[in-house]
Amino acid sequence: MNSKLKQNSVGIVKPETIEINETLRLDCGKLLDSFELIYETYGSLNSEKSNAILICHALSGDHHAAGYHHKDDKKPGWWDSCIGPGKPFDTNKFFVVSLNNLGGCRGSSGPNSTDKKTGKEFGPDFPIVTVNDWVNSQKLLGDYLGINCWACVVGGSLGGMQALQWAISYPEKIKNSIIVAAAAKLSAQNIAFNEVARQAIITDPDFHDGRYNDHGVIPKRGLSIARMLGHITYLSDDSMRQKFGRDLREGKLHFGYDVDFQVESYLRYQAQAFVERFDANTYLLMTKALDYFDPAADFNGDLSLAFEKTDSRFLVVSFTSDWRFSSSKSHEIVKSLVRARKNVSYAEIEANQGHDAFLMPIPDYLKVLSNFMENVG
Amino acid sequence: MNSKLKQNSVGIVKPETIEINETLRLDCGKLLDSFELIYETYGSLNSEKSNAILICHALSGDHHAAGYHHKDDKKPGWWDSCIGPGKPFDTNKFFVVSLNNLGGCRGSSGPNSTDKKTGKEFGPDFPIVTVNDWVNSQKLLGDYLGINCWACVVGGSLGGMQALQWAISYPEKIKNSIIVAAAAKLSAQNIAFNEVARQAIITDPDFHDGRYNDHGVIPKRGLSIARMLGHITYLSDDSMRQKFGRDLREGKLHFGYDVDFQVESYLRYQAQAFVERFDANTYLLMTKALDYFDPAADFNGDLSLAFEKTDSRFLVVSFTSDWRFSSSKSHEIVKSLVRARKNVSYAEIEANQGHDAFLMPIPDYLKVLSNFMENVG
Numbered sequence: 001m002n003s004k005l006k007q008n009s010v011g012i013v014k015p016e017t018i019e020i021n022e023t024l025r026l027d028c029g030k031l032l033d034s035f036e037l038i039y040e041t042y043g044s045l046n047s048e049k050s051n052a053i054l055i056c057h058a059l060s061g062d063h064h065a066a067g068y069h070h071k072d073d074k075k076p077g078w079w080d081s082c083i084g085p086g087k088p089f090d091t092n093k094f095f096v097v098s099l100n101n102l103g104g105c106r107g108s109s110g111p112n113s114t115d116k117k118t119g120k121e122f123g124p125d126f127p128i129v130t131v132n133d134w135v136n137s138q139k140l141l142g143d144y145l146g147i148n149c150w151a152c153v154v155g156g157s158l159g160g161m162q163a164l165q166w167a168i169s170y171p172e173k174i175k176n177s178i179i180v181a182a183a184a185k186l187s188a189q190n191i192a193f194n195e196v197a198r199q200a201i202i203t204d205p206d207f208h209d210g211r212y213n214d215h216g217v218i219p220k221r222g223l224s225i226a227r228m229l230g231h232i233t234y235l236s237d238d239s240m241r242q243k244f245g246r247d248l249r250e251g252k253l254h255f256g257y258d259v260d261f262q263v264e265s266y267l268r269y270q271a272q273a274f275v276e277r278f279d280a281n282t283y284l285l286m287t288k289a290l291d292y293f294d295p296a297a298d299f300n301g302d303l304s305l306a307f308e309k310t311d312s313r314f315l316v317v318s319f320t321s322d323w324r325f326s327s328s329k330s331h332e333i334v335k336s337l338v339r340a341r342k343n344v345s346y347a348e349i350e351a352n353q354g355h356d357a358f359l360m361p362i363p364d365y366l367k368v369l370s371n372f373m374e375n376v377g
Numbered sequence: 378m379n380s381k382l383k384q385n386s387v388g389i390v391k392p393e394t395i396e397i398n399e400t401l402r403l404d405c406g407k408l409l410d411s412f413e414l415i416y417e418t419y420g421s422l423n424s425e426k427s428n429a430i431l432i433c434h435a436l437s438g439d440h441h442a443a444g445y446h447h448k449d450d451k452k453p454g455w456w457d458s459c460i461g462p463g464k465p466f467d468t469n470k471f472f473v474v475s476l477n478n479l480g481g482c483r484g485s486s487g488p489n490s491t492d493k494k495t496g497k498e499f500g501p502d503f504p505i506v507t508v509n510d511w512v513n514s515q516k517l518l519g520d521y522l523g524i525n526c527w528a529c530v531v532g533g534s535l536g537g538m539q540a541l542q543w544a545i546s547y548p549e550k551i552k553n554s555i556i557v558a559a560a561a562k563l564s565a566q567n568i569a570f571n572e573v574a575r576q577a578i579i580t581d582p583d584f585h586d587g588r589y590n591d592h593g594v595i596p597k598r599g600l601s602i603a604r605m606l607g608h609i610t611y612l613s614d615d616s617m618r619q620k621f622g623r624d625l626r627e628g629k630l631h632f633g634y635d636v637d638f639q640v641e642s643y644l645r646y647q648a649q650a651f652v653e654r655f656d657a658n659t660y661l662l663m664t665k666a667l668d669y670f671d672p673a674a675d676f677n678g679d680l681s682l683a684f685e686k687t688d689s690r691f692l693v694v695s696f697t698s699d700w701r702f703s704s705s706k707s708h709e710i711v712k713s714l715v716r717a718r719k720n721v722s723y724a725e726i727e728a729n730q731g732h733d734a735f736l737m738p739i740p741d742y743l744k745v746l747s748n749f750m751e752n753v754g
Contacts, residue, residue: 119423128633187614188618188623188638189612193609195640195644202597223580224576228573232569235566237566240565240569241566246562246563246568255504256405257575263568268576282626284634292637
């Protein structure tokens with residue numbers, strides 16, 4: 001953390017954990033009698049408690065969205081480009097809350113937590129949670145923090161799905177919703193990619209039906225394949241061309257199965273780093289939350305009916321080179337909001353970084369977020 | 378095989394195998410002193426030996442391109458829609474040759490063959506062969522069959538790369554070249570997908586460094602993941618939507634990791650069938666042949682220079698929904714041919730089947746092939 005970063009950084013932050021002792025009825029039919037959520041906050045809640053922003057994370061994200069945990073940290077939180085003094089989610093003005101979702105592996109109750117009923121780790125018995133379940137758990141976090149109504153709920157990718165679900169589930173508790181690089185439902189191709197990732201993990205002999213921790217191993221081969229595959233879908237063909245092209249790592253072909261091309265080396269490195277920080281059961285569960293998300297299903301397939309009760313303002317953002325959740329997916333959301341006569345702004349950002357663009361400090365993107373946030377609260 | 382099919386079918390065919398005892402110097406630097414090629418022929422070679430067409434197969438293809446091996450076969454060869462009496466590659470007029478490439482697993486010398494020097498199976502020691510090596514081995518097959526000049530060399534996908542390489546390697550031995558759904562080189566994204574497939578196979582504990590046959594197992598988990606992944610890239614997002622949408626296999630979500638969606642069931646079934654018929658070492662080797670293909674590399678990156686010596690006529694075909702080898706890849710080939718002042722026709726076929734379209738009997742596609750073939754020979 002250098003001094004330059006400090007100037008518009010939220011600085012050193014410390015996560016907090018709460019235990020919520022209210023029963024949460026999950027979409028799968030199971031009940032969670034109590035659960036823990038880990039979260040961070042940036043900025044101050046005003047006396048009217050009307051300036052709170054909820055940040056929802058994507059598949060492999062967590063509660064650490066901005067600032068640094070230690071002064072020696074090399075990287076800030078995952079959305080530091082958007083959260084801080086003078087940034088789109090301006091901590092001089094807003095109280096920003098970011099949590100690790102239920103089922104996660106970074107501190108909230110999930111597969112690695114202890115099941116109080118059995119005294120043992122949940123592992124694969126942790127229930128599959130949905131976007132709707134997350135929103136319900138986030139509502140309880142809001143209650144705990146005294147936030148009756150969010151000034152804004154925002155997220156990218158799977159996080160954008162939560163921002164969308166908030167407007168549907170709790171129309172009276174959300175004033176603005178920002179849905180970035182998301183979709184109202186996954187396509188068959190999206191589901192197919194998730195299924196390959198799951199099969200890679202589940203068929204890894206070290207998976208042990210999800211009880212790998214009991215065996216002192218982790219299904220690193222499968223999780224690694226899943227991450228490599230995911231990574232390809234986060235980048236655009238174009239950005240991979242610019243980043244790697246057909247560059248050879250050692251200037252020549254090896255006629256073997258070690259690394260020839262830079263892109264192979266990059267993927268292996270990314271996968272290795274991921275395996276060390278992420279849990280396989282959580283990965284499986286997150287992909288199912290993605291697959292299952294389809295709020296229109298409860299409304300005869302008509303998403304506009306799902307929005308009927310909300311008075312939220314909406315901002316929908318997509319990126320030109322995103323092929324995981326292409327702009328056409330955002331158009332579906334926008335069209336449904338227009339049909340429901342809701343207040344919606346839409347921006348398609350010219351960007352070649354693919355799906356990952358939502359995490360990047362792209363000037364036009366930050367400007368669109370800032371402009372929208374100027375009229376919030 | 379019903380009577381309707383018989384009418385324009387080449388009927389019952391029988392593969393032949395030849396042993397070629399000429400030394401083949403491979404691009405990797407190794408020498409093959411002798412090797413076997415399995416092939417089929419359809420139609421008759423004319424007395425001038427001027428009516429021969431060579432069919433080159435794609436990643437998982439083989440020599441059985443048309444007709445039936447047994448009268449009870451349910452399916453004909455993989456390109457039966459294009460090869461037969463009255464079809465684009467009209468066996469009333471042409472002598473069609475289709476082989477299994479070197480390194481394959483359907484009868485030609487490959488990882489499953491015995492290395493005469495050691496008396497043992499090659500396994501992972503079978504050298505990595507390139508598109509250029511294949512073309513050289515196909516030239517020797519032509520010599521054996523007495524074909525000094527091919528009326529046409531044709532292929533789709535990896536097969537199209539061979540048709541392209543033929544015009545470059547043996548300009549005096551090819552009169553026409555048909556390059557379908559191919560690319561002059563793979564993109565970083567293409568290579569990345571291949572690398573994930575390879576890693577899935579290689580990290581499968583049953584792979585045993587490629588010596589799985591010695592252990593009486595096959596790396597079915599890895600090969601299965603590779604095939605599922607490949608399959609996604611062969612289909613278009615649109616065709617998957619039409620074929621599966623978000624249809625549930627049993628009409629409800631299971632909140633577990635068994636099959637929920639039809640597309641998951643389809644992928645698992647396809648993978649299982651593939652594992653039973655294909656060899657993992659061959660799969661690895663084929664993906665490397667794809668990655669390594671880059672004929673322009675020998676010409677300072679300028680593909681048009683590679684075409685300088687050829688007098689072949691070219692037909693290049695792409696499909697609108699193919700995202701594995703999109704139309705833009707075909708445009709690169711066409712532009713280079715135009716720059717080299719060669720005789721090239723190009724057709725982009727409206728089709729929603731993705732990369733797999735090249736195997737389908739799409740009327741416009743068959744018509745384009747037929748029209749081009751009318752002026753051949």
